[in-house]
Amino acid sequence: MKTLLCGLALLAALTVWTPFACAQDALPEVTDKKPNPTVTFAKTWEEAVAEAKLLNVPIVVHSHGFF
Amino acid sequence: MHSAVLQNKQYLAFAAENTVEVLALQRLPEGIQKKDPRAAAYKAKGADGKEELQMLSWPGLTLADIEGMNSSKAGSFNKSGKIPYISIVDPWTEKELKGGNGGSSKGIQTDVDEFTKVLVKEHGKGVTRKDLNKVKDAAAKSATLASQREFTKALEALVKATPAAKETPAVLTEKIAEAKKAVLDAAETILNEIESANDKVKAKKDLLGLMDRLRGTGFEARAKEMLPKL
Numbered sequence: 001m002k003t004l005l006c007g008l009a010l011l012a013a014l015t016v017w018t019p020f021a022c023a024q025d026a027l028p029e030v031t032d033k034k035p036n037p038t039v040t041f042a043k044t045w046e047e048a049v050a051e052a053k054l055l056n057v058p059i060v061v062h063s064h065g066f067f
Numbered sequence: 068m069h070s071a072v073l074q075n076k077q078y079l080a081f082a083a084e085n086t087v088e089v090l091a092l093q094r095l096p097e098g099i100q101k102k103d104p105r106a107a108a109y110k111a112k113g114a115d116g117k118e119e120l121q122m123l124s125w126p127g128l129t130l131a132d133i134e135g136m137n138s139s140k141a142g143s144f145n146k147s148g149k150i151p152y153i154s155i156v157d158p159w160t161e162k163e164l165k166g167g168n169g170g171s172s173k174g175i176q177t178d179v180d181e182f183t184k185v186l187v188k189e190h191g192k193g194v195t196r197k198d199l200n201k202v203k204d205a206a207a208k209s210a211t212l213a214s215q216r217e218f219t220k221a222l223e224a225l226v227k228a229t230p231a232a233k234e235t236p237a238v239l240t241e242k243i244a245e246a247k248k249a250v251l252d253a254a255e256t257i258l259n260e261i262e263s264a265n266d267k268v269k270a271k272k273d274l275l276g277l278m279d280r281l282r283g284t285g286f287e288a289r290a291k292e293m294l295p296k297l
């Protein structure tokens with residue numbers, strides 16, 4: 001009984017995590033298009049904080065997403 | 068994605084001088100998986116000069132950069148559950164000064180100007196991005212030149228980047244001093260290697276090739292003293 005329950009739990013975990021894992025591994029499609037001029041983004045939070053302190057300006061965080 | 072702000076010409080010019088811009092992008096792997104055109108990438112040169120894939124909608128950033136930033140503190144400000152969300156953050160406390168869904172580029176500029184006044188009052192005037200970039204570029208150039216044993220040129224690159232203003236901000240002079248120290252350390256390491264080399268013929272050839280490239284480092288006399296011993 002215990003083995004069966006463990007097996008079911010494992011199966012449930014795999015069902016939930018597999019699409020997520022695939023999404024994590026996805027690589028972007030490469031295009032020949034060139035980007036439009038856009039603001040220059042900091043590459044890391046630490047870099048952003050350090051630079052904003054040097055310039056003594058606020059950090060503007062743009063939150064977006066694929067919903 | 069919110070191009071009314073991120074690609075607005077006026078905002079681009081404003082941000083270049085007055086803000087540090089950060090992107091907290093959620094669920095990018097899902098966009099890639101669904102082949103959303105906004106999640107496409109293009110080939111570009113990275114900071115190290117090597118080719119890398121940068122995201123078409125967010126040039127300069129790779130998939131790893133975006134995922135890393137979203138996992139950092141930057142990803143914690145939007146608690147609204149909606150996008151777009153703009154946060155204006157104090158770099159000294161890393162706390163949100165103002166946040167909200169949407170927002171126009173003009174509104175952001177007005178808020179940034181107001182908060183900058185407070186930051187200047189609390190911490191003094193910062194350096195300009197133009198001067199900062201000049202020093203950063205010179206430091207990178209001097210490091211490359213030092214790796215090619217071009218120590219004189221490396222030091223000259225740093226002298227050129229030193230702001231002409233009488234009162235150069237301490238942060239910039241410190242950055243230049245750090246870069247200069249790195250050049251001098253590299254020169255000293257090379258001299259030590261030549262001095263302790265077993266192949267004295269090759270060492271002498273190396274040292275002769277280095278003589279003109281040590282001008283300005285303070286190691287010229289040492290190099291001259293080493294020459295007859297090789």
